[in-house]
Amino acid sequence: MNDAINRLREALIQRQAGGEIVEVFFRDDDIDEDEATLRRLLQLFATRNAPVVLGVIPARLTTAGIALLRQFASTVELVQHGWQHVNHETTGRKCEFGASRSFDEQYDDLSRGQARMTEAFGQHWFPAFIPPWNRCTQVTEQALQQLGFRVVSKLRETDENPDGMLPEISVTLDLYRWKDGAQLKPAEELWQAIVQQVQQGAVIGIMLHHKVMTDDAFLFLEQMLDELKQAANVRFHCLQTLTAEARP
Secondary structure: OHHHHHHHHHHHHHHHHOOOOEEEEEEEEEEOOOOHHHHHHHHHHHHOOOOEEEEEOHHHOOHHHHHHHHHOOOOEEEEEOOOOOOOOOOOOOOOOOOOOOOHHHHHHHHHHHHHHHHHHHOOOOOOEEOOHHHOOOHHHHHHHHHOOOOEEOOEOOOOOOOOOOOOEOOEOEEOEEOEOEOEEOOHHHHHHHHHHHHHHOOOEEEEEOHHHOOHHHHHHHHHHHHHHHHOOOEEEEOHHHHHHHHOO
């Protein structure tokens, strides 16, 4: 473990020697209610004065969940994560805003979610959209654009999004594998992935899921945050600041 952390430190030092900034953001999905794991996650970021992007499921949002999020307003960025987070596809991969749904159907659900977010948080949320299961269609983006959304955040599997109508600022590393249920990736694998992404120089987005995080996951997250916070050339972001910097 120490060797892996030392490799990260070396990679950060090399970037700093070249006068380069390492841009990082953290995104936690499936926010809906007041949960012990969510409280632990929010406290972890708050004590380190680091921002975290929270993907809120509007239709599932509870009164207690709203109250909790308001307590941590200074260190969180609230964005919309689907509408109900339900699968509408009968074949293929799960998707709430997939190919089987019309523009009107998608627009209506997105609009409902937008209204719920504004009802709960007023203007204290950023119009970014995280599609459930990290996938949506061009029809979805057309509706998002009409509704005034600014950016889409998925799981980046390629370097480009040629069909996208909105800018995409996506996570680049998921702490978990999902094929056979949520399984935390080995720490050595995660450290190596972070080192590679630091060396590559692109924006790094770390994907979290508080609902499945165990003590091991929180320990890894704490170590990673502490290492990144110690580096003088690491800049922590939310989607709004990254969107602003991406403007031509």
